[in-house]
Amino acid sequence: xxxEEHLAVRKLRERFxxxxxxxxxxxxxxxxxxxxGVIEPxxxxxxxxxxxxxxxxxxxxxxxxxxxxxxxxxFEVVYHLYSISRRNRLRLKVRAEDGQAVPTVSTVWEGxxxxxxxxxxxxxxPFAGHPDLRRIVLPDDWEGxxxxxxxxxxxxxxxxxxxxxx
Amino acid sequence: xTAETRTMTINMGPQHPSTHGVLRLVLxxxxxxxxxxxxxxxxxxxxxxxxxxxxxxxxxxxxxxxxDYLAPMSNNxxxxxxxxxxxxxxxxxxxxxxxxxxxxxxxxxxxxxxxGTHALDIGAMSVFLYCFREREKIIDLYEMVSGQxxxxxxxxxxxxxxxxxxxxxxTAREFLDDFPARVDEYEDLLTRxxxxxxxxxxxxxxxxxxxxxLGVTGPAxxxxxxxxxxRKSHPYMGYERYDFRISQGKxxxxxxRYLCRMFEMRECVKIARQALDRLPxxxxxxxxxxxxPPPKHRVKQSMExxxxxxxxxxxGYSVPRGEAYVSIESPKGEFGCYIVSDGSNKPYRVHYxxxxxxxxxxxxxxxxxxxxxxxxxxxGSIDIVLGEVDR
Numbered sequence: 001x002x003x004e005e006h007l008a009v010r011k012l013r014e015r016f017x018x019x020x021x022x023x024x025x026x027x028x029x030x031x032x033x034x035x036x037g038v039i040e041p042x043x044x045x046x047x048x049x050x051x052x053x054x055x056x057x058x059x060x061x062x063x064x065x066x067x068x069x070x071x072x073x074x075f076e077v078v079y080h081l082y083s084i085s086r087r088n089r090l091r092l093k094v095r096a097e098d099g100q101a102v103p104t105v106s107t108v109w110e111g112x113x114x115x116x117x118x119x120x121x122x123x124x125x126p127f128a129g130h131p132d133l134r135r136i137v138l139p140d141d142w143e144g145x146x147x148x149x150x151x152x153x154x155x156x157x158x159x160x161x162x163x164x165x166x
Numbered sequence: 167x168t169a170e171t172r173t174m175t176i177n178m179g180p181q182h183p184s185t186h187g188v189l190r191l192v193l194x195x196x197x198x199x200x201x202x203x204x205x206x207x208x209x210x211x212x213x214x215x216x217x218x219x220x221x222x223x224x225x226x227x228x229x230x231x232x233x234d235y236l237a238p239m240s241n242n243x244x245x246x247x248x249x250x251x252x253x254x255x256x257x258x259x260x261x262x263x264x265x266x267x268x269x270x271x272x273x274x275x276x277x278x279x280x281x282g283t284h285a286l287d288i289g290a291m292s293v294f295l296y297c298f299r300e301r302e303k304i305i306d307l308y309e310m311v312s313g314q315x316x317x318x319x320x321x322x323x324x325x326x327x328x329x330x331x332x333x334x335x336x337t338a339r340e341f342l343d344d345f346p347a348r349v350d351e352y353e354d355l356l357t358r359x360x361x362x363x364x365x366x367x368x369x370x371x372x373x374x375x376x377x378x379x380l381g382v383t384g385p386a387x388x389x390x391x392x393x394x395x396x397r398k399s400h401p402y403m404g405y406e407r408y409d410f411r412i413s414q415g416k417x418x419x420x421x422x423r424y425l426c427r428m429f430e431m432r433e434c435v436k437i438a439r440q441a442l443d444r445l446p447x448x449x450x451x452x453x454x455x456x457x458x459p460p461p462k463h464r465v466k467q468s469m470e471x472x473x474x475x476x477x478x479x480x481x482g483y484s485v486p487r488g489e490a491y492v493s494i495e496s497p498k499g500e501f502g503c504y505i506v507s508d509g510s511n512k513p514y515r516v517h518y519x520x521x522x523x524x525x526x527x528x529x530x531x532x533x534x535x536x537x538x539x540x541x542x543x544x545x546g547s548i549d550i551v552l553g554e555v556d557r
Binding site: 026027029031055056057058059061063064067068069078080084087089091109110111112113114115118122135136137138139146147151153 | 207208211213215216220251252254376378379380381382392394399400488489490491493500502504506508514515517519523524527556557
């Protein structure tokens, strides 16, 4: 099936004409790249639309594209949506430069809360409007964001070198 | 004189026997009532996703074992399926059937640890001993196929580590014949036990809509009345050809989650038996020497096989540029694996959608407004493994 004929793609284009930046299909997985500004209303629309009912957020993560040799902003937040009644999957993406905030979707799916905290913790992408944006797996005073591609993996942290640990 | 009431904040974990690992809960209490529950995780964070970026695809497999260490083969399976999707290969039938067989034995193994520890938390000591007695037999089967009792790395991209050894089928059948009676035994001890019922019914309730909004999956979601199981809705490895039913609860409480998993253990036996009955003959790996190493005897005779062998163990294989998300029904719920490949021999980015991570998020909703003692029951009922929560 052509990706443009996909119901979710058609409806999103209708509703958020300028907000849909790219649409593609790879290995049978439909991916839409949306404008950062429309991600929250688009998710709400996808969840509440009667034919689509993307009521379930399977996964939310992000990719640092620093070494990927692709044009566009550095970070990509990836959403895997699922519809339990329609049994459909859909992948959404939003791009952001370092330091740019992405609107939270925890207002649409409560479960996005921890997933966004994880992305904030490990990749350092802030989520605007998040109710509780703290680090989740690393200690609060950790420096840097390990899943970034420029994170120094072969050096030890300063507190280790200086013997500060007590 | 006026009485003053103050809430008290106490810390439960990370070293606490009933937090199933290193989970820390900060509880705000009003007497014995939990006003607020804030989970703190990360004590077992190992950076598995970052480690994967520095490893060749095959080298990532052993790291997946260490996430949900009670169900390593499920983790192997989802990673292998994601790599296979990117490579565009399909494993032979025999490999598929063995994968289903091992996945179901893994589910039983995982549920046994859940049941044993959950019952122990609530005060039923003997169930724990019985569960570990049966689990030992599955671990023996693990050892037979992979040489490893826990960290098996048996399922790999392209197929399996090795074929089933002689005697495996008979041992597996012996276990499967015996096991339903053992489940009866556990149920005799618990299902209508008045203490058990009082501690679990109406406790830790999660309503259907709440469960969906929070991204809860697996038996915890099904107990809330959503009949959704990836083995049925998006069958993989030929699950559509097996005859089995999925569990479904009604009340979404600790007791229903218990019933769902007990039901699943019996269904696992059914699936595993069908897998043994239909076990086709044939290869267990894709016949592509660029992905799966040639058999050792060929390496000694054929120059080409030697080259393939050398290339695979030194450089590995490159995976075409692209991305894929694959998910399976692990014992805990939807286990997803998202891989981004830049076309090299190492994954550019790997992300695991860990079911325990999402399920644990529902804990505050289950326990706020309830007694402290119910926290223990609720934690046990969502069946978390911290290795998977923290990754």
